[in-house]
Amino acid sequence: MADCIFCRIAAHEAPATIRYEDGDAVAFDDLGRRAPLHVLVIPRRHVASLAEADAATIGAVGAAAARVARDAGYAERGYRVVTNVGPEAGQSVPHLHFHVLAGRQLGWPPG
Numbered sequence: 001m002a003d004c005i006f007c008r009i010a011a012h013e014a015p016a017t018i019r020y021e022d023g024d025a026v027a028f029d030d031l032g033r034r035a036p037l038h039v040l041v042i043p044r045r046h047v048a049s050l051a052e053a054d055a056a057t058i059g060a061v062g063a064a065a066a067r068v069a070r071d072a073g074y075a076e077r078g079y080r081v082v083t084n085v086g087p088e089a090g091q092s093v094p095h096l097h098f099h100v101l102a103g104r105q106l107g108w109p110p111g
């Protein structure tokens with residue numbers, strides 16, 4: 001989608017610090033970092049949110065999220081993967097993204 005910032009990042013048309021990419025998923029640092037590691041993992045193909053994603057897309061994004069956390073050294077310490085769906089959850093970019101957060105003690109439940 002031409003006017004989607006995450007589509008533009010996936011296409012390397014907008015700047016981002018990309019940590020991992022494959023044919024299905026792209027992982028890049030979140031601009032508003034909330035933890036020492038804060039990466040967004042998205043599908044290349046535009047999907048508005050988890051609510052509209054098929055199982056293959058969710059699998060590709062989930063596997064990429066685990067890989068990013070492992071490659072950053074957080075497999076043992078632990079990390080959180082979260083996706084916001086819709087306005088009440090605070091979704092601000094309507095392109096499916098998994099937040100991968102690690103590197104500090106993460107509170108529960110999230111705010």
Ligand code: DGP
Binds near residue numbers: 005028040083093
């Ligand atoms: P959410 O609120 O769950 O929709 O998270 C959207 C996240 O996307 C938020 O943490 C900030 C981040 N973000 C928004 N625009 C950009 C951008 O242009 N580049 C990067 N790297 N992150 C962005």
